[in-house]
Amino acid sequence: MSTFTTIKVPKDLRDRIAALAAHEGTTLAGALTHALDRADEQAFWQQVHEAHAHLTSEQRSAHGDVGVATLRENLADRSDDQISAAGDW
16 A cells, blocks of 8 residues: 655646646646656656767767667657557557
């Protein structure tokens, strides 16, 4: 069973969370969970992007242009994000 706690947030933030929850058809907790999950995923992919941006030509060549092209295609492909958001894994 989950343990609950109360957090104090400004009313305007509560209203934003409530609007997001209504839009997503979920609870306030669900909206916060989804928002944090999206932020975590975005931070992960930003780190991947930054790590690959610093690769030298030699490092890129070692993996082949196909690997870099595939990474670019995967980062640009929003269908994975839509699958994740829908929870259809």
